[in-house]
Amino acid sequence: MMDFVRTAVSRSPVPFEWLHQRRVLKKTRADAMGALGVPMRDVRSSVMTFSTYRWVLVAVALVAAYYFFLASNRYVTESQVYVRSMMPTAQVMPNLPMLPSANPQMQDALLLREYIHSKDMLVHLDTVLGLNDHFSGRDWDIFSRMDSAPTREGFLSYYRDRVELILNPDSGILTIRVQGFTPDYSLALSQEINKEAEAFINRVGQSIAAEEIGFIEGELDRARGNLADVRRRLLAFQNENQLLDPGVTTAARQMAINELEAELVRLSADEKSLASYLNEDAPQIVTLRDRIAATQAQLGVERAKLTSEEAQSLNDVAADFQELKMELEFASDIYQTALISIEKARVDAYRKLKHLVVVQSPALPDEALYPRGLYNTATVFVVLSLVYGIAVMLIATIREHRDV
Numbered sequence: 001m002m003d004f005v006r007t008a009v010s011r012s013p014v015p016f017e018w019l020h021q022r023r024v025l026k027k028t029r030a031d032a033m034g035a036l037g038v039p040m041r042d043v044r045s046s047v048m049t050f051s052t053y054r055w056v057l058v059a060v061a062l063v064a065a066y067y068f069f070l071a072s073n074r075y076v077t078e079s080q081v082y083v084r085s086m087m088p089t090a091q092v093m094p095n096l097p098m099l100p101s102a103n104p105q106m107q108d109a110l111l112l113r114e115y116i117h118s119k120d121m122l123v124h125l126d127t128v129l130g131l132n133d134h135f136s137g138r139d140w141d142i143f144s145r146m147d148s149a150p151t152r153e154g155f156l157s158y159y160r161d162r163v164e165l166i167l168n169p170d171s172g173i174l175t176i177r178v179q180g181f182t183p184d185y186s187l188a189l190s191q192e193i194n195k196e197a198e199a200f201i202n203r204v205g206q207s208i209a210a211e212e213i214g215f216i217e218g219e220l221d222r223a224r225g226n227l228a229d230v231r232r233r234l235l236a237f238q239n240e241n242q243l244l245d246p247g248v249t250t251a252a253r254q255m256a257i258n259e260l261e262a263e264l265v266r267l268s269a270d271e272k273s274l275a276s277y278l279n280e281d282a283p284q285i286v287t288l289r290d291r292i293a294a295t296q297a298q299l300g301v302e303r304a305k306l307t308s309e310e311a312q313s314l315n316d317v318a319a320d321f322q323e324l325k326m327e328l329e330f331a332s333d334i335y336q337t338a339l340i341s342i343e344k345a346r347v348d349a350y351r352k353l354k355h356l357v358v359v360q361s362p363a364l365p366d367e368a369l370y371p372r373g374l375y376n377t378a379t380v381f382v383v384l385s386l387v388y389g390i391a392v393m394l395i396a397t398i399r400e401h402r403d404v
Contacts, residue, residue, distance in 0.1 A: 056388050060381045067373030072140040074162075074370035075183045077190040079176050080360035083108035083201060085352065105172040108201070108354060113165050113174055115200050116193060119152070122159050124196055129189060131159065140181050144371070163193070173359055183365045190362035198356035209349030216345045220338040227331040234324045241317050260299040267292045 083105055115121060125131045135146040146158045166175040180186030271288045278285055
């Protein structure tokens with residue numbers, strides 16, 4: 001049949017007849033394709049039409065109607081804060097000049113950012129300002145407001161969406177952008193966040209300082225008690241032995257022994273000298289020998305006091321006293337060190353205190369920044385148009401391959 005049509009068209013000398021033959025050819029091809037069960041249609045005309053694209057326009061119109069007539073306004077209050085510490089800023093490491101050490105201000109800003117987005121801050125704000133009642137109020141549209149009975153995770157997620165935190169890594173300034181459905185509530189919420197953030201920074205610094213000072217004060221009390229105990233034992237030892245300083249007494253007795261020994265040597269020399277020219281019964285020799293005997297007896301007594309085995313010798317008493325004296329000196333040194341440490345800790349604790357510096361105070365917003373109706377509507381229009389175009393291309397490609 002197709003060969004017949006081609007022959008008829010090639011033999012037609014008149015344009016009108018040629019057009020007639022072309023119509024016959026199209027009709028014949030359509031009948032043939034219809035007999036095979038394959039629809040013969042123009043892909044572009046059947047797919048990319050206004051009747052299909054109008055759904056994109058309808059969706060955009062609905063979005064525009066929501067943003068311009070139904071969406072509740074949200075007001076933004078912006079503030080900027082900076083955590084300042086009395087400690088000096090960390091310097092770069094001398095061995096690694098290209099690697100700076102951690103910035104304490106940046107660490108404090110990160111800590112503050114996490115606290116503002118924490119559940120503790122959320123609970124505080126809900127208790128003070130009724131956060132749940134405001135964001136779930138029936139005066140706002142259903143898409144903007146929060147569920148009246150949200151879960152804790154849902155409430156926290158909604159709160160984080162309404163409180164935007166932007167941290168500048170170069171300056172350490174934290175920007176807090178708070179959204180509220182009314183200007184007054186947005187301002188009150190921003191002020192309360194700044195107030196609680198400052199209280200949190202103060203609590204952190206004071207708790208660290210209190211822990212350090214408390215530990216050192218405990219060590220000071222322990223050193224003071226140890227010193228008092230050693231001093232008490234030393235006084236009891238002195239009273240028991242009736243000696244102020246056994247070391248001094250021992251030295252004095254040793255000096256006396258040395259003097260007695262020297263006197264004994266001198267007397268023995270005099271005896272030998274007199275015995276060389278006097279009789280044994282001479283009064284001088286007898287007197288001298290009596291003095292020698294007395295000196296020897298006294299020397300024995302003094303030596304016995306130092307090394308007596310029956311009672312506690314003076315050497316043992318001096319050794320015990322020296323040990324107690326060393327304990328007293330050691331306890332005194334520890335107590336003195338503790339006193340210096342606690343004074344240093346007080347100074348360091350003051351230097352570690354942190355302060356929240358408000359760079360930009362919260363102010364009452366004049367106009368609503370959200371929702372951005374025109375921007376969101378244009379975004380939806382572009383996105384839906386792209387999706388529609390991609391879908392049309394896919395459908396057309398599928399149909400063209402099916403018609404081949």
